[in-house]
Amino acid sequence: MSSRADVIWAVVPVKDFAMAKSRLATALSPAARAELARAMSEDVLSALRSANVAQHVCVLSDSSAVQQLAARNGAVWLNEKTVTAAPGLNAAIAGTARVAAARGATALLVVHADLPLLTAGALTRVLDTWSNLSGTGRVVLARSRDGGTNICLAERPDAFTYHYGADSHALHVDECVRRHRAVANVDMPATALDVDTADDLEMLKDAARANACSSRTAAFLAKIATSVFRKEIEAAP
Numbered sequence: 486m487s488s489r490a491d492v493i494w495a496v497v498p499v500k501d502f503a504m505a506k507s508r509l510a511t512a513l514s515p516a517a518r519a520e521l522a523r524a525m526s527e528d529v530l531s532a533l534r535s536a537n538v539a540q541h542v543c544v545l546s547d548s549s550a551v552q553q554l555a556a557r558n559g560a561v562w563l564n565e566k567t568v569t570a571a572p573g574l575n576a577a578i579a580g581t582a583r584v585a586a587a588r589g590a591t592a593l594l595v596v597h598a599d600l601p602l603l604t605a606g607a608l609t610r611v612l613d614t615w616s617n618l619s620g621t622g623r624v625v626l627a628r629s630r631d632g633g634t635n636i637c638l639a640e641r642p643d644a645f646t647y648h649y650g651a652d653s654h655a656l657h658v659d660e661c662v663r664r665h666r667a668v669a670n671v672d673m674p675a676t677a678l679d680v681d682t683a684d685d686l687e688m689l690k691d692a693a694r695a696n697a698c699s700s701r702t703a704a705f706l707a708k709i710a711t712s713v714f715r716k717e718i719e720a721a722p
Contacts, residue, residue, distance in 0.1 A: 491616075493638075494585040495539035495594040496563070498574060499526050501548035506599075512683040513709075521705055523554065525680065526598040528699035530558040536605035538612045539594055545581055574649045582642035592623075593642035597635045599679045601702035602692055607675035611638055614669050622666035627676035628654040635676050640666075 503515070505522035513521065526544075533542050544555035547565040555562040569580030582593050592615075596603070607627075615625040615638045624645070627636035634653040639645045645664070648656035654670075661668035674697070680689055692698045693706045 491592060492590050493539040493592045493594055493612075494541045494543060494581075494590040495533050495596060496543045496545050496578070496581050496585075497526065497529055497533070497560070497596050497598050498545045498565075498577065499548070499551045499554070499598045500546070502550055506681070508681050509683065509686060512686055517709060520708075521680070521702070522599070524701040524705040525601045525699075526551075526554060527558060527701045529596055529598050529600055529603055530555075530560055531701075532603045532605050532608060532699070533596065534559065536608035536612075538608050541585075541590070543581070545577055575647045578647045578649065579643075582639075582645065582647075586641075586643040590642065592638060592640045595634075595637045595639075595647075597679055599681070600635055600676060601680060601689055601699050602675045602678050602697055603699065604675050607673050608636075610673065611636055611671050611676075614671050615640075618667040618669055620667040622661075622664060624657070624661050624666050624668045625671055626654055626657055626668065627671045627673065629679050630677050633679070635679055636671075 500522070502519040502522050506518040509518050530542065533539065542560045543563045544551060544560045545563045545565055546552065552562040563581060563584070565577050568584055569576045578595055585593050611625050611627060615623050621640060623640045625638045626634055629635045632652050632654050634649065634657050637657060646660055648660060658668060678685065678688060678692065680686060689698065690706060693703050698706065
């Protein structure tokens with residue numbers, strides 16, 4: 486586990502639910518996409534609470550609806566517009582890292598909001614892997630199925646350049662090599678599936694049938710399986 490000197494902030498970036506998961510437009514209606522995004526976000530925050538791997542849990546967004554979700558789930562809301570003046574996820578995470586470091590954080594745990602298989606045990610494994618690394622620039626990465634970075638735990642986060650986007654896992658590894666940081670990868674089913682496409686949604690349904698899906702997301706999937714909700718789903722363009 487982390488030492489008593491470690492002060493870890495966790496941050497979950499969350500888009501406005503009304504604009505979330507646009508790549509699922511062929512499979513789900515706008516209302517259903519918003520509900521799925523909300524359910525996955527709440528499940529991720531629940532896993533973070535249960536794992537107790539961070540002293541502070543934050544939700545990063547510029548949405549008032551997301552602010553309300555953060556409050557309901559015991560997380561601090563960080564207004565994206567106040568932490569950075571530049572657009573984009575990388576600038577927002579870098580701004581969060583500066584805020585966290587200025588307030589005493591020694592490490593930042595970035596967890597994507599669309600990880601419906603995430604468990605407290607998976608988060609504990611990330612922390613244990615990080616704690617067992619040597620040096621003062623430790624980084625642990627959890628890779629997505631398509632080569633992205635679903636979880637990043639970085640020591641001295643304000644001295645780390647974030648590379649979210651296409652092939653971000655490889656770019657983050659290169660960043661660690663360039664900065665002479667100790668880096669480890671954690672590959673687990675619980676951290677690999679993020680839900681962006683119709684194929685991802687089908688994999689999520691398979692996981693739910695195997696009882697591997699978090700509770701709120703599982704409830705959403707059960708809802709869309711009913712005839713009452715299917716009509717709205719089929720109305721999607």
